[in-house]
Amino acid sequence: MNTLQLWWQSLPDLLMAAVEVTVPLSLISFAIAMVLAVITALGRLYLPGPLKVIPWLYVWIFRGTPMVVQLFIVFFGLPNIGIVLPAMTAAVVTLALNTGAYASEAVRASILSIPRGQFEAAQTLNLSRRTTFSKVVAPQAFRIALPPLMNDFIDLVKGTSLVFAITITDLFQVGRQVAASTYQPMAMYALVALIYLVIVSLLSLLQLVLEKKVSAHVRSS
Amino acid sequence: MSAAAEPAGTPTPAEAAETLRLRGIRKTFGSLTALDEVDLDIPRRGTTVLLGPSGSGKSTLLRCINLLEEPDAGEIDFGDGPTRLGGRLGARTVRSIRARSTMVFQQFNLFPHLTALGNVTLAPIHTKGVAKEKAEVRGRELLEKVGLGSKADAYPDRLSGGQQQRVAIARALAMEPDVLLFDEPTSALDPELAAEVVAVLADLAREDRTLVVVTHSLAFAQRVADKVVFLEEGRILLDGPPADFFESEDARLRRFREMVSSAV
Ligand SMILES: Nc1ncnc2c1ncn2[C@@H]1O[C@H](COP(=O)(O)OP(=O)(O)O)[C@@H](O)[C@H]1O
Ligand SMILES: [Mg+2]
Numbered sequence: 220m221n222t223l224q225l226w227w228q229s230l231p232d233l234l235m236a237a238v239e240v241t242v243p244l245s246l247i248s249f250a251i252a253m254v255l256a257v258i259t260a261l262g263r264l265y266l267p268g269p270l271k272v273i274p275w276l277y278v279w280i281f282r283g284t285p286m287v288v289q290l291f292i293v294f295f296g297l298p299n300i301g302i303v304l305p306a307m308t309a310a311v312v313t314l315a316l317n318t319g320a321y322a323s324e325a326v327r328a329s330i331l332s333i334p335r336g337q338f339e340a341a342q343t344l345n346l347s348r349r350t351t352f353s354k355v356v357a358p359q360a361f362r363i364a365l366p367p368l369m370n371d372f373i374d375l376v377k378g379t380s381l382v383f384a385i386t387i388t389d390l391f392q393v394g395r396q397v398a399a400s401t402y403q404p405m406a407m408y409a410l411v412a413l414i415y416l417v418i419v420s421l422l423s424l425l426q427l428v429l430e431k432k433v434s435a436h437v438r439s440s
Numbered sequence: 441m442s443a444a445a446e447p448a449g450t451p452t453p454a455e456a457a458e459t460l461r462l463r464g465i466r467k468t469f470g471s472l473t474a475l476d477e478v479d480l481d482i483p484r485r486g487t488t489v490l491l492g493p494s495g496s497g498k499s500t501l502l503r504c505i506n507l508l509e510e511p512d513a514g515e516i517d518f519g520d521g522p523t524r525l526g527g528r529l530g531a532r533t534v535r536s537i538r539a540r541s542t543m544v545f546q547q548f549n550l551f552p553h554l555t556a557l558g559n560v561t562l563a564p565i566h567t568k569g570v571a572k573e574k575a576e577v578r579g580r581e582l583l584e585k586v587g588l589g590s591k592a593d594a595y596p597d598r599l600s601g602g603q604q605q606r607v608a609i610a611r612a613l614a615m616e617p618d619v620l621l622f623d624e625p626t627s628a629l630d631p632e633l634a635a636e637v638v639a640v641l642a643d644l645a646r647e648d649r650t651l652v653v654v655t656h657s658l659a660f661a662q663r664v665a666d667k668v669v670f671l672e673e674g675r676i677l678l679d680g681p682p683a684d685f686f687e688s689e690d691a692r693l694r695r696f697r698e699m700v701s702s703a704v
Contacts, residue, residue, distance in 0.1 A: 254480075290601055334549075336545060336547055336549035337549060337551065339508055339543075339545065339549060340504075340545070340549040340551065342507075342508055342538070342548070343506055343508065343538070343541075343542050343543040343612075343613070344547075344562070344563035344567060344611070344615060345538050345539050345563065345567045346541065346562070346563060346566060346567055347566070347567070350566040350567070354562060354566060355551055358553045359552065359553055362553070424613075433575075435595075436552055436553050436555075436595035436596075436597060437552070437595075437597055438597045438598060
């Protein structure tokens with residue numbers, strides 16, 4: 220079988236795995252990660268003194284340990300203490316917690332970068348804390364956090380390739396199976412890499428569109 | 441000395457309603473005393489100009505009126521009874537005091553992600569609960585008033601400094617506060633842009649509004665002030681009609697007048 224035939228024959232299975240596992244796993248995990256990131260960032264900025272350690276501990280642990288080890292703890296380790304999660308759930312939990320920890324730093328930095336004058340303007344206009352956050356802080360912070368958050372999103376997509384280690388048949392795992400059965404790892408992994416590249420390129424495109432949209436108020440010159 | 445601040449007396453009710461009264465306002469930053477027991481009456485429907493060397497506490501005094509800084513001690517009275525400041529004020533008290541005044545900042549502090557109109561309508565819609573359409577009609581009127589009717593849909597980044605400051609003034613007017621506070625509103629502007637802003641301020645001063653303006657412009661003080669207050673090192677050195685300030689023989693005031701005029 221030549222390379223083109225191999226690609227032609229394996230492409231449907233690979234695409235299926237990408238559409239059924241890799242992409243939804245990425246999207247769901249990222250959505251949860253964003254919620255965690257915002258809550259964590261707000262916690263680290265605004266919780267009263269001693270309570271700040273909670274979000275800090277979370278970030279410390281999940282940034283400080285390898286994701287594959289986290290996956291193993293959640294999927295293989297937790298059953299030892301009576302918590303059994305299906306593989307997909309374990310994957311979503313781990314990917315979301317991991318990405319949430321990283322992304323919280325981007326969110327926190329974006330809020331910290333908003334000039335003090337913006338908060339003072341909100342105060343003198345007597346905006347409530349909630350309105351200040353949703354109408355003044357969030358829109359400005361989003362624009363600043365967008366590039367690093369998209370970085371985290373892209374890392375997450377690539378990070379999903381680790382879930383084969385907890386029995387999930389994702390894009391990478393299908394590639395591994397075909398590579399093993401056809402003895403053509405070079406051709407096979409090149410195609411797998413190309414599919415990841417396409418997915419990530421789509422995200423980069425999305426980033427471009429979003430950046431343009433949220434920068435409408437900034438003079439381009 | 442006629443220039444000295446009048447001692448705090450008991451006001452008649454009519455007088456009280458006609459003034460914003462500050463009593464014993466104290467504010468320290470660590471070991472530095474920025475305001476040292478300041479007593480000040482700010483007449484309603486008049487323009488009070490605050491003068492003084494840099495670091496004398498002018499900004500801090502304005503910020504204390506708007507509670508952007510919480511004084512360590514003192515009383516503030518907008519004509520409906522004094523509120524004791526210092527210690528922890530509840531969020532509700534803070535908001536109700538803050539609602540009485542609105543600040544226009546030296547650096548404008550417009551919201552960059554909102555259009556001029558968006559800046560002017562944000563607080564009426566979200567703080568005062570005004571319907572969007574109504575707020576926008578009023579917002580356009582106010583932008584018209586500051587000469588920016590055609591710039592309603594422009595973002596701050598596309599406006600000159602003078603235009604931005606005028607949007608900030610419209611934004612403050614939209615709150616309909618009892619007192620408008622201006623902290624060196626033209627200091628960040630080139631002279632010709634400053635002139636646009638001064639023209640708007642002079643218009644406001646002619647209306648029945650209560651303005652407190654920190655400025656280094658003696659010309660502005662001479663033109664619009666009903667009252668001049670001179671601060672030095674957190675204390676009021678002079679509080680009276682403009683003539684008192686401009687004709688004072690006090691060495692410090694003379695030095696200040698000469699310094700500021702020669703700087704322009
Ligand atoms: N947030 C602050 N922290 C510490 N010191 C401050 C702060 N704000 C003002 N000050 C000090 O208080 C004094 C009065 O400042 P300010 O009111 O800004 O003076 P002015 O507006 O007359 O120039 C100055 O010595 C200034 O350095
Ligand atoms: Mg100042």
